Amino acid sequence: MKIALKFKHSVLVLSLFFVATLSAQTNSKFKVVLDAGHGAHDIGATYHGFVEKNINLAIVLKLGKILEADPSVQVIYTRNDDTFVDLVERANIANRADANFFVSIHCNANKNTEPYGSETFVMGLSKSASSLAIAKKENAVITLEDNYKSKYAGYDPNSPESLISATLAQEEYLDQSIELASRIQDGLENKLNRKSRGVAQAPFMVLHKAFMPRVLIETGFISNKDEGAYLNSEEGQQNMAKTIADAIFRMKVEHFGGTMPVIDIKKYEKPIVKDSTPKIKEQTQVKDTSKEIKKTIELKPDAKTVDPNKVIFKVQLKASKTKIESKPESFNGLDKISFVLEKEYYKYMFGETNDYEVSKKQLAEARTKGFDSAFIVTFKNGIKISLNEALKK
Ligand SMILES: [Zn+2]
Structure with a gap:
């Protein structure tokens, strides 16, 4: 009797163990947090009728759909509709999910409507005035949040450099962030045939607060009529999403295993006009060379x-x-x-x-x-x- 009880007990322990292992396995998905920049009353940049917040969301939803087609991937959205989410909350969503990657999607803009091309940022120091200006513009969103002064304790949106000292402790994520950023830019340039402005470092608040490999993609300039129209089109968004998904999947396969899905990226037909874009920034430290x-x-x-x-x-x-x-x-x-x-x-x-x-x-x-x-x-x-x-x- 005693033996039978003991046996029953160990069966119970064993089955509990299996249940625990199983749930651990279902929880061990590869997690990607997708962050569509801006939202609601924070519309982002707007030029020629193209609205940044809408383009960001459209690309994110398409990107999420492609990633979710892989059952080993879990996608978490900081927003999946037209709502306003604080910058720090966007990062916290990723921190709480213990995400493998955080990918923030934005559109660039410039008063000069000529510049075009995509650029991917990782958190860090910037030697370039224009990278700083981009970070400043994206960080300024916090002034639209409630109690931003107490929430961002002393951070001055006019000097994004002030984030740097606090961020140096996070260098451990920099390698993979740069690798992901380089793969994204490589894909946008070589697979999609779009102009790449490379990889750069700049102090973005949303990146600063997230503790994992993370990038912020300026998918292109909506101030440029051609590029804005492309980003605003169904086809353009789909191709941007595919190319970014391809880079994320490559990182996943490389660092976390699994197999690479086939993603058919349709090359942009207009050839890239090399070096015709006015330079609006100097070289930065980790520019993809x-x-x-x-x-x-x-x-x-x-x-x-x-x-x-x-x-x-x-x-x-x-x-x-x-x-x-x-x-x-x-x-x-x-x-x-x-x-x-x-x-x-x-x-x-x-x-x-x-x-x-x-x-x-x-x-x-x-x-x-x-x-x-x-x-x-x-x-x-x-x-x-x-x-x-x-x-x-
Ligand atoms: Zn933006």
């Missing part, structure tokens, strides 16, 4: 000068759950392949240098060899550190 460096591939690294005591830059080509032989044939002819094993993934890297500029050239070389989503990784004493940390050293 893929465009510039594609032109200068001839540089080969000087491997023998690598100092193991200094920061080492390598180019990550791909990650794989199974081991790949580190020979040139397996890597489209690239040699000097090394790898690290991280969380069940073999991460394969090309090149090794103490010089960031050389590494950028190696990145360009990797991309010309077909590794479109390659990126730079940095090590100090054999330990991976963030690119930002490395550049400070």
